Amino acid sequence: MKVLVAVKRVIDYNVKVRVKSDNSDVDLNNVKMALNPFCEIAIEEAVRLKEAGTAEEVIAVSIGPKVCQEQLRTSLALGADRAILVETDDELQPLSIAKLLKAVFDKEEPGLVILGKQSIDADNNQTGQMFAALAGLPQGTGASKVEIAGDKINVTREVDGGLQTVALKAPAVVTTDLRLNEPRYASLPNIMKAKKKQLDVLTPADLGVEVKQTFKTLKVEPPAERQGGIKVETVDELVDKLKNEAKVI
Amino acid sequence: MSILVVAEHDNSKLNQVTLHVIAAAKAIGGDVDVLVAGKDCGAVAEAAAKIDGVAKVRCADNDAYGHQLAENMALLISDLGKDYKYVVGAHSTSGKNIMPRAAALLDVAMISDIMSVESEDTFKRPIYAGNAIATVQSSDAIKVLTVRHTAFDAVAAEGGRAAVEAVDASHDAGISEFVNEELVKLDRPELSAARVVVSGGRGMGSGENFKLLDGIADKLGAAMGASRAAVDAGFVPNDMQVGQTGKIVAPELYIAIGISGAIQHLAGMKDSKVIVAINKDEDAPIFQVADYGLVADLFNAVPELEKKLDEVL
Ligand SMILES: Cc1cc2nc3c(=O)[nH]c(=O)nc-3n(C[C@H](O)[C@H](O)[C@H](O)COP(=O)(O)OP(=O)(O)OC[C@H]3O[C@@H](n4cnc5c(N)ncnc54)[C@H](O)[C@@H]3O)c2cc1C
Ligand SMILES: Nc1ncnc2c1ncn2[C@@H]1O[C@H](COP(=O)(O)O)[C@@H](O)[C@H]1O
Numbered sequence: 001m002k003v004l005v006a007v008k009r010v011i012d013y014n015v016k017v018r019v020k021s022d023n024s025d026v027d028l029n030n031v032k033m034a035l036n037p038f039c040e041i042a043i044e045e046a047v048r049l050k051e052a053g054t055a056e057e058v059i060a061v062s063i064g065p066k067v068c069q070e071q072l073r074t075s076l077a078l079g080a081d082r083a084i085l086v087e088t089d090d091e092l093q094p095l096s097i098a099k100l101l102k103a104v105f106d107k108e109e110p111g112l113v114i115l116g117k118q119s120i121d122a123d124n125n126q127t128g129q130m131f132a133a134l135a136g137l138p139q140g141t142g143a144s145k146v147e148i149a150g151d152k153i154n155v156t157r158e159v160d161g162g163l164q165t166v167a168l169k170a171p172a173v174v175t176t177d178l179r180l181n182e183p184r185y186a187s188l189p190n191i192m193k194a195k196k197k198q199l200d201v202l203t204p205a206d207l208g209v210e211v212k213q214t215f216k217t218l219k220v221e222p223p224a225e226r227q228g229g230i231k232v233e234t235v236d237e238l239v240d241k242l243k244n245e246a247k248v249i
Numbered sequence: 250m251s252i253l254v255v256a257e258h259d260n261s262k263l264n265q266v267t268l269h270v271i272a273a274a275k276a277i278g279g280d281v282d283v284l285v286a287g288k289d290c291g292a293v294a295e296a297a298a299k300i301d302g303v304a305k306v307r308c309a310d311n312d313a314y315g316h317q318l319a320e321n322m323a324l325l326i327s328d329l330g331k332d333y334k335y336v337v338g339a340h341s342t343s344g345k346n347i348m349p350r351a352a353a354l355l356d357v358a359m360i361s362d363i364m365s366v367e368s369e370d371t372f373k374r375p376i377y378a379g380n381a382i383a384t385v386q387s388s389d390a391i392k393v394l395t396v397r398h399t400a401f402d403a404v405a406a407e408g409g410r411a412a413v414e415a416v417d418a419s420h421d422a423g424i425s426e427f428v429n430e431e432l433v434k435l436d437r438p439e440l441s442a443a444r445v446v447v448s449g450g451r452g453m454g455s456g457e458n459f460k461l462l463d464g465i466a467d468k469l470g471a472a473m474g475a476s477r478a479a480v481d482a483g484f485v486p487n488d489m490q491v492g493q494t495g496k497i498v499a500p501e502l503y504i505a506i507g508i509s510g511a512i513q514h515l516a517g518m519k520d521s522k523v524i525v526a527i528n529k530d531e532d533a534p535i536f537q538v539a540d541y542g543l544v545a546d547l548f549n550a551v552p553e554l555e556k557k558l559d560e561v562l
Binding site: 011013016017019026038093094095098117118120121122123124125126127129130131132133134136137138139141142144154157158159160161162163164165166167168169172177178179214215216217218219220221222223226227228229230231232234235236238239241242243246248249 | 318319320323341342343345346347348349350351352353354356357358359360361362371375376377378379380381382383384385386387388389422423424425426427428429430431432433441445469477480481486487488493494496501502512513519522523524525531536537538539540541542543544545550553554557558561562
């Protein structure tokens, strides 16, 4: 079985973003970029399937500008066998990304497609579900466990009330949650090896997909600032404030 | 301008989050229909019909929808959704699972986690863990939205008298099956709806130590939450995670105990009315958002707080 993993280049999760003064966007100049943490978990899961002998090949795909090659190289260093960049400078919205992934899926015919549940920049939580819909595949979103049993894929999902397990007919789509695994770090030899692995570049036109935008961002603003509070010295003072000043107890 | 709201429920009870979603729908304006899809979910449809301001309840009662499988639900919603200008659900794990799939079948975008309605096509939503707020304008003929429930006050659960109309549909994609679920039994208020939330972090040290928080939570009628680190460490189950990638809460009072205040955690709770932090590190970032900060060892402060609450409440 081939496993296709969709990976996104995003701001490093440790960086606190600032909004540009013209309110057009956040400022990504000279900001550290990284593999989306949920995509790292997705790669790790695919690589573990390969190590367990369940998967034969792990293919990482990213959609975006040329610099996304960096995150594909990271994915290769983490154990993916080859990579595909669908290169475009156009603004990408989840539905277009899903359509491009569908085209890659049709070409590669993997038995499993793994995505992150959420990109930590746009916070959409949409792409995996949209792709699954377009490809007519079942989905297990927010996965904390994936078990492959023949052509059935059992996925345990983190849901608001606890955990839910669904059985999906392969090929299937899984989106990762935080507890699925703990990603490894790329070792130096593997980083070196990754430089020689195959990385193909395609365009949306090659895949016959038109990149469209059906919404636009009019403005990006900083959130309302919270008023700074005070430090209390004792538990007594805390309870007194809560009761008599804030009146919340 | 008609709006279809997808109700959230467990076949017997309507989830309160739907009342907030309907509030967002009313902020858009127009007739609001509510879809109740499930199995033996008649009681939910009846409850939905009583909600203030609902025009019509559409009840799809069929095996295919019994477990809210996204594959089946999305077929139903995209089918019915064609006749509406808006299809709206909660930004809950269920809404996140189903709504994007339905949007893709309708060949339209989805706008996630809206926190305000600016006009009939323009909405605000948080991005970058709430460190920026985007105003987005949609040009799709059908707008599919999920709603941040804490940003809209619930509509009244009573006062309406909508008709319940049966939807004769049985979309079974036949590609997925429900196996089982392990739902956490709550003897406390639900996290996303509670007036008070008491959350513990890695500083709690163990699952056993979380019991220290029971006394405070009992006295305050609070729900219990946690940081990712506490969930990852196995102290508490995943449904307790508050944050960017967990649950969003905005209670009257949020008490963070042994939580450092990483941006991902703040994203889930910084709209709380009053924030209290108890942490032994006076430089912990949580103090920057706390209205009342107490620098103390939680193992001393928590029992003391419990005792004090006993005296004053
Ligand atoms: C993709 C991604 C998504 C994430 N999503 C979330 C999310 O949704 N929610 C979330 O919470 N996090 C999330 N995180 C994790 C986040 O970055 C932090 O790692 C996490 O919130 C830290 O949890 P913590 O504050 O409990 O632990 P720590 O940061 O380890 O803080 C523990 C605190 O306890 C204090 N302490 C220790 N002992 C005591 C004591 N005896 N008395 C008093 N204080 C004590 C310490 O001073 C410290 O401040 C995410 C991270 C990533 C990469
Ligand atoms: N530009 C992209 N290229 C490749 N994968 C993507 C891209 N955008 C989103 N994804 C995948 O979709 C997941 C969810 O993203 P989102 O729907 O934006 O929250 C990510 O974790 C990725 O796995």
